[in-house]
Amino acid sequence: MALPVETFFLHPEAHGTLQSQIQQMIAQGILSGRFQRGEKLPSTRKLATHLGVSRITVTIAYTELLANDYLTSRGRSGYFVSDNAPVPPAFAPREVGPDAVDWTRAIGQRFSGGDTVRKPPDWGGYRYPFIYGQADPALFDHANWRLCALKALGQKDFTALTTDYYDQDDPQLIEFIARHTLPRRGITARPEQILITLGAQNALWLTTQVLLTQRRRAALEDPCYHALRDILSQSRCHMTPVRVDADGMPPDAIPPDTDVIFTTPSHQCPTTNTMPMHRRHDLLERAADMDALIVEDDYEFEMSFLRSPSPALKSLDTDGRVIYVGSFSKSLFPGLRLGYLVGSEPFIREARALRASVLRHPPGHVQRTAAYFLSLGHHDALIRRMGNALHERREVMARALSHHGLQIAGQGAHGGSSFWMRAPEAVDTQELARRLQAKGVLIESGHAFFSGSARPKSYYRLAYSSIPANRIGKGIDLLADEIRSMAHLGISEPANWP
Amino acid sequence: MALPVETFFLHPEAHGTLQSQIQQMIAQGILSGRFQRGEKLPSTRKLATHLGVSRITVTIAYTELLANDYLTSRGRSGYFVSDNAPVPPAFAPREVGPDAVDWTRAIGQRFSGGDTVRKPPDWGGYRYPFIYGQADPALFDHANWRLCALKALGQKDFTALTTDYYDQDDPQLIEFIARHTLPRRGITARPEQILITLGAQNALWLTTQVLLTQRRRAALEDPCYHALRDILSQSRCHMTPVRVDADGMPPDAIPPDTDVIFTTPSHQCPTTNTMPMHRRHDLLERAADMDALIVEDDYEFEMSFLRSPSPALKSLDTDGRVIYVGSFSKSLFPGLRLGYLVGSEPFIREARALRASVLRHPPGHVQRTAAYFLSLGHHDALIRRMGNALHERREVMARALSHHGLQIAGQGAHGGSSFWMRAPEAVDTQELARRLQAKGVLIESGHAFFSGSARPKSYYRLAYSSIPANRIGKGIDLLADEIRSMAHLGISEPANWP
Known part of the structure; x- marks a missing residue:
């Protein structure tokens, strides 16, 4: 036929x-x-x-x-x-009716309902995307990434691509991180003290599982990275949010029965404040007094274009008390899902065993591509280019904010990629974000970063990592107009608005 | 200077x-x-x-x-x-002494010490690698994989490469699996009923976390995939190993208070036996009577070169009772870390939320590359080529085993990539494996597959997925010699051997 x-x-x-x-x-x-x-x-x-x-x-x-x-x-x-072409199965798929399973009973543990805010998937189509943590096609070194990926697909790297590493990692990536990345943060670590993770999220999750139980206490910054709070909630440990000030987490406010302290000293998330050296020493001392561990999320240290980054907390740690979390999501791109944990061997051993059980290892090709990109110097070159662009954008944004008299609540001393903002008390920033979205402006309401039920409603985050410098002014104009109109009408509850 | x-x-x-x-x-x-x-x-x-x-x-x-x-x-x-070249940090890394942390106390939960057996990382250097589940460079379609990966690195796919999908997946991969892969197993599923995972390991882990607690009971096959047993042990649920027979898991032997049944109907792991249709119906009926769920690990259905695969258990399920686990580790390669879960929406919703918390999502580039490789038909073509090669190897191996009178304890009716073997009672196969390794022959002792303390010692697995046909004969000769010499001396305890 x-x-x-x-x-x-x-x-x-x-x-x-x-x-x-x-x-x-x-x-x-x-x-x-x-x-x-x-x-x-x-x-x-x-x-x-x-x-x-x-x-x-x-x-x-x-x-x-x-x-x-x-x-x-x-x-x-x-x-x-062809006569050798595959034959489709003889059995036809059947339509299934409603489930006979009572899922309310069948599900043993629930994980849905967390705080993590999602960006609109089509955020790239918005004209004024003040969103945080996404790769900017205009800045990323796509050409060299492609070359490195291609290299990692070569016949010579067949094993690195295809092999089952079990609980191990690509030795080339580990070696580069140990010999070149960590020394730049003042950290010395042997390969056995490093574990590659599926992004910083995975590093924080593994750490929480290994260190915390229902009987232990975690101290976390308030406000903080909302996904961390979800992770801690799921572990069912006791949680104490510690309100941060302009210098980050105040050591004295950490309860004495704390087992693990989660902190972001380089750029506090989301306020972007940098913890000064004297407080870093105080924090380490406080932790030693309580015999607590510290988890340092150093998620954005590369974005230090204003002045050199301070050494990591981990570099000041002589006790083995600090567990360090690094990430390539900000300096490369989040879809890469690559980060790492640095810590003492007894800890890394358990995190490694857990990772093996949960997912074995991050895909080999992803690891090898990153290893090439790093070792050929492209990563550092990229960071410098990004730093220059972010520096310019930051200045444009600072001028625009000051022009409209918008209140900056936090800005990184070293750089970073966002401003932490505060709207007038009457303005609910969730409603503000909704209204602006309709006008092509994406901002992040600050609600989700805070702990507890009485969350401040007037904070928001403005990032400049994904918006070109020449659109910032107009975007801030639209933002300022909307804030003025909402503040003027005294709107705090979306329901009050016709 | x-x-x-x-x-x-x-x-x-x-x-x-x-x-x-x-x-x-x-x-x-x-x-x-x-x-x-x-x-x-x-x-x-x-x-x-x-x-x-x-x-x-x-x-x-x-x-x-x-x-x-x-x-x-x-x-x-x-x-x-250059004057713009990056400057190394001023602070020198410091050498750290022994930890002041008491890790025995600091670690809240231990995960190390599981059963999972590792292959020697340099297994490719052994002449007779009868090892299971690794990619064979001689069979894999490296050229087309490279082309698809390159395509997925293109400017047009920048978003798929770099974006943070949060809890979502690459829609192209999901769509292909829904429209083309699952129908071939007789399964109909909507995109919301599918979750991409970091390999089947990750799928089994997520499922366990969502469905099981310390108060619930899992029934698992004995012997079974050892990593599954590790996963279940870590969840601290009650576990009942059910001894399999030639038709796989006998439904009557499953305890009535079981909440979740884990099974491998296509090719029982490790015995390779296929569960006949009548038993599949019995198993579904038994599960319905007890109101238990079934987790079907369909890990090797593609390797059905002897006759067409039976429809998946999931395709017979009208209750929504079966959760289906698929994997690309066997048909592509394990270092890809790509698998999927298919189940009812309330279940997938929780698994998705948990996955988001643990790792967000599998890397975008990996997903998009697989989507291209599948949709261009390369995957099916590869499976046919692999099937032909495995078929030949299987026949060569069957002849060699029969020539030496070695006892086959299990062989897949549809194909598969290994034989489940039994040595004479006197032979401890862990010792056998050690001795053979010194002679360039890699086999897998069967110990780790069994549950409990009195594990049978005489089983082993011989895979033909990574050894060329022309080396099988000589490898089996060496195996047979070693077994004869050990059986002759009545060696069962390594300690008895000088």
């Missing part, structure tokens, strides 16, 4: 080149059973005319399908579905 | 091209503070002579470093470390 050319169509919203679309359409026709073994395909000329593409495009697609044994060619008679 | 050419050296064991090694050496010299701003580099001619490489190689490396602003060129005076 000849397959009628009419049954071939390209999906108008399909991705990829025309050639790969054709290839895909035919492969899927075979896999789904629509095209069967021995059936004749339209000639390349006929299909090309029908689809409105060039004949060579169809010919290349057919040739690929020949190579994969989906099709065979019988000389001048044309192309046929 | 001019940097003396003598301080430049290429590490004899370095990776990469000469050009990238030179680039790396200079970048790292700058980053570590050895080379300082304004210092003059050796001329390209001088450095080329010193390193024994061509001058053009050095020139290209210098040019790259110029582009990245590590170096500047001052016309005829040569190359200098």
Whole structure:
């Protein structure tokens, strides 16, 4: 039987080149059973005319399908579905009715309902995206990343790509971090003291699982990274939020029965404040007095374009008391999912065993690509370029904020990629964010960063990591207008607004 | 100051091209503070002579470093470390003494000490690797994987590469699995019923966390995949190992108070037995009677080259009682760390929230690459090629085993990639494996698959997924010799052996 050319169509919203679309359409026709073994395909000329593409495009697609044994060619008679082509299963999928399972009972532990705020997935389509922590295509060194990824896909790296590392990591990445990244933070660590994680999120999660139980107490900054609070809540440990001041977490306010202190000394998240050296020493002393551990999330140290970063807390730690969390999400991109933990061996050993149980290891190709990008110096070059761009954006934004008299509640002494802002008391920033979104302006309400039920409503975060300098002014204009109009009407509850 | 050419050296064991090694050496010299701003580099001619490489190689490396602003060129005076080059931190890393932390007390939960057996990392260097579950470079379609990865690195896919999906996944991969992969197993699922995981390991772990608590009971196959037992032990649920027979897990032997049943119907792991249709129906009925859930690990269904795979247990499930675990580790490669969960929405919702908390999402690039490889038909073509090769290897191995009268304890009716073997009672297969390793033969002792303290010692697994057909005969000869010599001497305890 000849397959009628009419049954071939390209999906108008399909991705990829025309050639790969054709290839895909035919492969899927075979896999789904629509095209069967021995059936004749339209000639390349006929299909090309029908689809409105060039004949060579169809010919290349057919040739690929020949190579994969989906099709065979019988000389001048044309192309046929190969006798070796895969056969779809004989059993048809069945439609299923409503579940007979009582899921309320069946689910043993619930994890949904956390605080983590999501950006709109299409944030790139907004004109004024003051959103935090996303890669800016205008700044990222895509070309060299591509080259490094390609290198890591080479025949020589086949093992690094495909192997099951079990609980281990790519030795090249570990070595680079140990020899070059950590020394720049003043940290010395042996490979056994380093564990690669699926981003800083995964590092914080592993740490929490190893160190905390329902009987132990964690002190966390308030406000803080909301995902950390979700992680701690899920561990069911006791939690004490410690209100931060302009110098970060005040050591005296940490309860004496604390087991683990979570802190972000380089740039406090979200206020961006930097903890001064004297307080770092005080914090270490306080922790030693209580025999508590400290988890240092050094998530944005690379963005220190105003002055050199302070040494990490971990570099001042002679007790082995500090567990250090590093991340490539900010300096490379969050979709990479790559971070690392540095700590004493007994701790890393347990974190490694847990990681192995949960997911084995981060994909080999991702690790090797990062290893190349780092060791060829591209990462450092990128950070300098990003630093220059962020510096410019920050100055533009600072001028615009000052022009409108908007209140800055926190700004990193070393740089960073955002301002922590405070609106007039009457303004609920969740409502503010909703209204601005309709105008193409994305800001982050500060609610989710705070602990407890009486969360301050007037804070918000303005990042400049994903918005070009020349749009900042106009975006801040729109923001300022909206704040003025809301403050003027005394709106704090969205329900009051018609 | 001019940097003396003598301080430049290429590490004899370095990776990469000469050009990238030179680039790396200079970048790292700058980053570590050895080379300082304004210092003059050796001329390209001088450095080329010193390193024994061509001058053009050095020139290209210098040019790259110029582009990245590590170096500047001052016309005829040569190359200098750029004034914009990164400055190493002023604070020197300090050596740390022994920890002041009592880690025995500080660690809240222990995860180390599980059963999972590791292959030697250099298994590829052994002549007779009868090891399971690793990618064979001779079979894998490296060229097309590379093309798909490259495509996924393109400018058009920048968002898929870099974005923070939070708790979501690559929609293209989800769509392909829903529309093409699952229907081939007889399963219908909507995107909200699918979650991408970091391999099947991660899928099993998430499932365990959501469904089990210290008060609930899991039934698992005995023997079973050892990592599953580790996962269940860590969850501290009650565990009942159910001894499998030639048809897999016998439903009647499952205790009536079981909450979750873990099973591998397609190819029981490790015995490779396939559960017949009538038992699948019995198992579903038994689970419905007890109101238990079933977790179906369909880890190797693609390797069905002897006859078509049976429909998945999930395809027979009208209650929403079955949670399905799929994996690309066997059909692509384990270092990919990609698998998926299919289940009812209330379950997937919790698994998704937990995954987001633990690691957010599998890296975007990995997901998109797999989506392309699948949708272009390469995956199916690869499976057919692998099936043909495995079929041949299996026949060669079956002949060799029969020639030596070695006892096969289990072999998949549909194919698979291993035989489950039994040595004479006197032979401890852990000792057997150790002895064979010294002779270049890698086998897996069966100990770790069994539950409890009185584990049978005479089982072992022989896989043919990573050994070429022409080495199987000789490898089995060596195995048979060793078994004969151990059985003859009645060795069961390694300690008895001089």
